[in-house]
Amino acid sequence: MKEQKNRREVLKLLALSGFSVFLPSCLHSEKKTGNGAATSLDTTVKDTIASFEEAVTVNDVVYFRKTDKEYDELRQSFNLNVQKFPLIIALCKNTVGVAAAIKLANAEGLKVAVKSGGHSFESFSSIDNGLQINLSLLKSTTWNDDQTVTIEPACTLKEMYDELLPKNRIIPAGSCATVGIGGLTLGGGYGFFARKYGLTCDHLIEAILVDGLGNVHTTKTGEELMWALRGGGNGNLGVVTKLTFKTHKVPYGFTRHRFKAYKLDKERTKELLQAYFKYSAALPESCFAAFVLNYKTMVLLITNYGEDNEPLREMLDAFSTLADKTSIGTKKNLAVSLRNYYGIQHPIYFKNASAGYYKGYESIETSIDAVLNVVFRKRGLIYQINTLGGAINTPEFESNSCYPHRNIPYLSELQAYWEEGKNPEVLIESFEEIQGILYDHGIKRQYRNYPHKGFKDWETAYYGDNYKKLQEIKKKYDPNDVFSHEQTVKLKKY
Ligand SMILES: Cc1cc2nc3c(=O)[nH]c(=O)nc-3n(C[C@H](O)[C@H](O)[C@H](O)COP(=O)(O)OP(=O)(O)OC[C@H]3O[C@@H](n4cnc5c(N)ncnc54)[C@H](O)[C@@H]3O)c2cc1C
Incomplete structure (x- = not known):
C-alpha cells in the first residue's frame, strides 16, 4: 500500500513540479544507490527530490512532464502531421532505467509507447496521456570479436553506416539518415542490400528486451521471442534495448x-x-x-x-x-x-x-x-x-x-x-x-x-497467418497490455 502511495505521490509531483525530475529508484526496490545503500521504497518524495544529485548517478531514468522545456524536443516525432502528448516521457539511460519506467507505468495504469528514432509514419512511438519510453540516449555501437556488432536502438542509420563502413562492414538496412535502427529492424527493414543479404531483422542474432512487466530477457536465433521480434517487435511485446547483428563485408562500388x-x-x-x-x-x-x-x-x-x-x-x-x-x-x-x-x-x-x-x-x-x-x-x-x-x-x-x-x-x-x-x-x-x-x-x-x-x-x-502466434507471445510478455495503441498486437479474448 505504501509503495503504491509513494508512486502516486511521485506522479503527482511530476505533474506539478516545474523541473525535470531525476526520479530515483524508489520505484524498484532492489536497486543499489551510489553509496551502496539500498534505495528504500519508504523514501519520501521530498527526500528523493532533495537528494536528486546523488540519485542521478545511480538511477537510470529521467522523467519529463509537459511543463519541462525539454519535453517538446523529446516528444516530437519525425511526422509533424501526427502530434501526440505523453503524460510522462521517461528518458532512459539503459536497460535498468527502461525496466523501472515500465514498472512505474504498470503501477499507475499508464499505457506505454517506445521511441527510438521517432520515424513511425503514424507516430506510434508516442502516446497521448501515457508514458513514452524515450531511448534517444541509447545510441552506442560495440564491436564483438566475431565481426558481429551490438547496437543500441536509437542509433540512426547514418550513425550506423558511419561506424560500420570505415570498418568495411555493412548490415542491410534502409538509407534515410535519421531513421532509428530499433524501429527499422523490429518491423523488417529493407533497402538497397536486402535482395542480396536479406532484411535487417534477418541479421539480428541477439536482443535484450524489457517486457511489459519490467522483466529483462535475452533472446537468440531459434527462440520464440526472437522469431517475434523479427518483423513483429515494433512496440508490441516490450522494449528492445540492445540489438546484436551479424555483418557483411562491404561490396565494392555502387x-x-x-x-x-x-x-x-x-x-x-x-x-x-x-x-x-x-x-x-x-x-x-x-x-x-x-x-x-x-x-x-x-x-x-x-x-x-x-x-x-x-x-x-x-x-x-x-x-x-x-x-x-x-x-x-x-x-x-x-x-x-x-x-x-x-x-x-x-x-x-x-x-x-x-x-x-x-x-x-x-x-x-x-x-x-x-x-x-x-x-x-x-x-x-x-x-x-x-x-x-x-x-x-x-x-x-x-x-x-x-x-x-x-x-x-x-x-x-x-x-x-x-x-x-x-x-x-x-x-x-x-x-x-x-x-x-x-x-x-x-x-x-x-x-x-x-x-x-x-x-x-x-x-x-x-x-499474415503469424498474427495468432504473436497474440500468444504477447500474452507471455505483455499480459497487462501495457504496450497498446490502435495497431499493437491484441491480447486474445478467451
Ligand atoms: C524518411 C523515412 C525513410 C524510411 N526509409 C525506410 C527504408 O528505407 N526501409 C525501411 O524498411 N523502412 C523505412 N522507413 C520506415 C521505417 O522503417 C519505420 O518508420 C521504422 O519503424 C522507424 O524506426 P524508428 O526507430 O525511427 O521509429 P520509432 O517511431 O521510434 O519506432 C517505430 C515503431 O517501432 C517501435 N519501436 C521503436 N523502437 C523500439 C524498441 N527499441 N523496442 C520496441 N519497439 C520499438 C515504436 O514503438 C513504433 O511502433 C522509413 C521511414 C521514414 C520516415
Missing part, C-alpha cells in the same frame, strides 16, 4: 542509373510500369529498382553494387528508349553514394503508407486505371514501387521470423508531403481513395514499417 519520363498519360504510364515489372524481375540480387510516379512524372532508379550483367543492360537499353531522359551512372565509392539517399533530416509534414505487396504487374492490372485517375487528379501524390525478392525469400529467414511477405517481390508505397500551413485534406482524401481501390482489388498485404491507421484487417495485412 552504380546509380536514372530515367525520367514527363507529362505522362495513363497509357504511357502503364507501358512504363509493364516494362518495369518485366525487366526488374530478371535483375540479379545486387540490383535494386524503384519506380516513382510523382503526379505525371516518372523517375526510375536502378542501382547495382555487383558486376555488370546482361539483365541490367537489357533494362537500361529498354528504358533508354522508353523514357525522355536517361542518366547512366558509373561505379562510385559505396559510402559516398549512400549519402545521396540520406534525405531530409528534420521533422516534416507528410502522409506515407504501404500501398501493398505485388507479385508483378498482374497484381495491379485491374486497379491501375482507377489508381492513375487519382494520382493524375492532383499534384502532390507519389506512387512508388520497389523491388524486394532475392535473399529476402530465403527459407531459413522465413522460418526464423514472423515477417510474412517473403515470396512477394515488390512493395509499393504512397506518399504525400506538404509545408506548414498548407491544407493537406485533398491530398489525404486522394490517398485514402487509392488505398480503397487497391483493397477492393485484392491488395491486402502491407508492410508493418509503413503503417496506416486506416488499413482494414491490419492484423493479417501486417502479419
